[in-house]
Amino acid sequence: MNVLIIEDDPMVEFIHRSYLEKMALFQIIYSAATVQDATALLSTKAVDLILLDIHLKDGNGLEILTKLRMDKTAHEVILITAANEAQSVKEGLHLGVIDYLIKPFTFERFKQSIELFKAKQQRLESAKINQETIDFLIKKAALSEELEKGLSVDTLDYIIKEIQKIKLPFTIQELADQCGLSHVSVRKYINYLEQTNQLKAETIYTKIGRPYKAFRWL
Secondary structure, eight states: OEEEEEOSOHHHHHHHHHHHHHHTOOSEEEEESSHHHHHHHHHHSOOSEEEEOSEETTEEHHHHHHHHHHTTOOOEEEEEESOOOHHHHHHHHHTTOSEEEESSOOHHHHHHHHHHHHHHHHHTTSSSOOHHHHHHHHHHHHHHHHSOTTOOHHHHHHHHHHHHHOOSOBOHHHHHHHHTOOHHHHHHHHHHHHHTTSEEEEEEOOSSSOOEEEEEEO
């Protein structure tokens, strides 16, 4: 997969590129500093994802996004901008962006946006789309905003799938072993799922030894 950064600030472009290289998900990282350069590049290069700034030297990033939608291209777009005006956010979401990041942002938040793109690509690879996939894609964008720092949307999705395979109440350590993740990491996701009423905690009493806490998927 290839990604295009449309950003006229060299320092910001460097940060985006560094984050992308750290994630090691894309084969080629292209860059364009103007609407003209971006348009020319998109007409000749295969690009899967666009990281798009709104305020550019020779135009508005939303104009690029509007044209992409009019041309019915398959490019996915994440808006990354200092423009937090309500109208810009509204227009970007109306034009189907995967996510909208306001500068400055952390690597963790940037990573969540890229994971949204990755998850959408994976879910849409199937020739047939079921209701579960549609529900997942619609809810996942909102979920990335809701998760606390350090939690990943993709990891949460993976843990939920593993939980749903377990029929009996499970402990955090049992789930950690099944997922191949650390006890500490799994506990954070369990706390989130319990707080959002997706898991129910219960105390298991045994004839020998202390009672212990287990969880059941609701």
